[in-house]
Amino acid sequence: MTLAEIETIYIAQLPPMYEKEEAKSLAALAIGDVCKISRSYLMLHKAKEITLKEETALIRILDELRMGRPLQYVLGEADFYGLRFSVNKDVLIPRPETEELVYWIISSIKEDGRNLTEDLRIVDIGTGSGCIPVALKKNLPEAEVCALDISFSAIETAIQNAVNNDTEVHFFQADILDPHLSLLPLTFEVIVSNPPYIRESEKAEMHKNVLDNEPYSALFVSDNDPLIFYKSIGNFARKHLSTGGALFLEINGELGAETADLLNGMGFETELRKDAQGKDRMIKAQLKLPA
Numbered sequence: 001m002t003l004a005e006i007e008t009i010y011i012a013q014l015p016p017m018y019e020k021e022e023a024k025s026l027a028a029l030a031i032g033d034v035c036k037i038s039r040s041y042l043m044l045h046k047a048k049e050i051t052l053k054e055e056t057a058l059i060r061i062l063d064e065l066r067m068g069r070p071l072q073y074v075l076g077e078a079d080f081y082g083l084r085f086s087v088n089k090d091v092l093i094p095r096p097e098t099e100e101l102v103y104w105i106i107s108s109i110k111e112d113g114r115n116l117t118e119d120l121r122i123v124d125i126g127t128g129s130g131c132i133p134v135a136l137k138k139n140l141p142e143a144e145v146c147a148l149d150i151s152f153s154a155i156e157t158a159i160q161n162a163v164n165n166d167t168e169v170h171f172f173q174a175d176i177l178d179p180h181l182s183l184l185p186l187t188f189e190v191i192v193s194n195p196p197y198i199r200e201s202e203k204a205e206m207h208k209n210v211l212d213n214e215p216y217s218a219l220f221v222s223d224n225d226p227l228i229f230y231k232s233i234g235n236f237a238r239k240h241l242s243t244g245g246a247l248f249l250e251i252n253g254e255l256g257a258e259t260a261d262l263l264n265g266m267g268f269e270t271e272l273r274k275d276a277q278g279k280d281r282m283i284k285a286q287l288k289l290p291a
Helices: 003-013 020-035 039-044 052-066 071-075 096-111 131-139 152-164 200-205 208-213 228-240 256-265
Strands: 077-080 083-086 121-125 144-149 170-173 188-193 241-250 268-274 280-287
Touching: 003 020, 003 052, 020 039, 020 052, 020 071, 052 071, 071 077, 077 131, 083 131, 083 152, 096 131, 096 188, 096 241, 096 280, 121 131, 121 228, 131 144, 131 152, 131 188, 144 152, 152 170, 188 228, 228 241, 228 256, 228 280, 256 268, 256 280
Parallel strands: 121 144, 121 188, 144 170, 188 241
Antiparallel strands: 077 083, 241 280, 268 280
C-alpha cells in the first residue's frame, strides 16, 4: 500500500463530522506519526510504499478515529507552541486559541521591557496538561513558574510534560473555587488561566468526540453562573497580583463583554482581545492604581 492509498482510505472512511480538508489533515498527522515523515515529505512522495507494520498501525488509528476518539488521544500526544505534550482522558487537548493567549503574555512581558533576570513570578490556574506554564517557562527561562489544578491526575500529566520538555515548573493540587485558598505571602507578576467556560446549553453545538472524550469538569459551567471561575480567579488576583502585574484569561467568545464587566466591577482595568477566528477570546486585566 502507498502513502497516497492510505491517505485516500482515511479521507473516505473518517466520520462525516470531519470535512475533507480536516480529514486530510488528520490523515497527514497520523501518517507522519507512524511513518516518521513530515507533511512536506508526504506531499512529495505519495507513491512511496509503506510497510505492513505501518499499514496495520494506521488502520488501528483509523478504527479509533471512526469510533470518535480525537487523534491526539489516540496518539497520546499533542503539539502546542512548538512543543510536544502528552495528553490523556484526564486533560484537555491544547487548543490554538490558547497558543494565542501564551503569545500575548510573552509579547506583553517583552514589550514592557522587563529585565528577565529580575524576579518574574507566574502562576497558571487550572493547568490541565501543563501546556501554558511549560510553554511560558520554555520561552521565559528566567521566570519562576508554578501552576495548580484540582485534579491530581492532571497534575501527574503536567509534571511529566514539564520533565519531557526540560522545564522546571512547580505544580500543586488546589481548588480555585475554595474561598480559603491563599498563597500569601506570594505575589505574581503574571496570573493566567484557561478555566472551564462553556455553558451547558452550548453542548449541542459541540462535536460528539469532544463530549465523549474530554474531561467534562474542565469544559463546562452551569448556565446559572457561567462566570463562577472568573469571580474566584479575580478575587485570587486581587490578593496575589503584584503592583503593575497582569491577569490573562481565556474566555467564552459569547461572554466577552460580561466577563470584562465583571472584572471591571472588581477593580480591574481590562483589555478584550479577539482570536484568529474573530471571537472575543482573551482578556488582560490589571488592578486600577489608587488615585
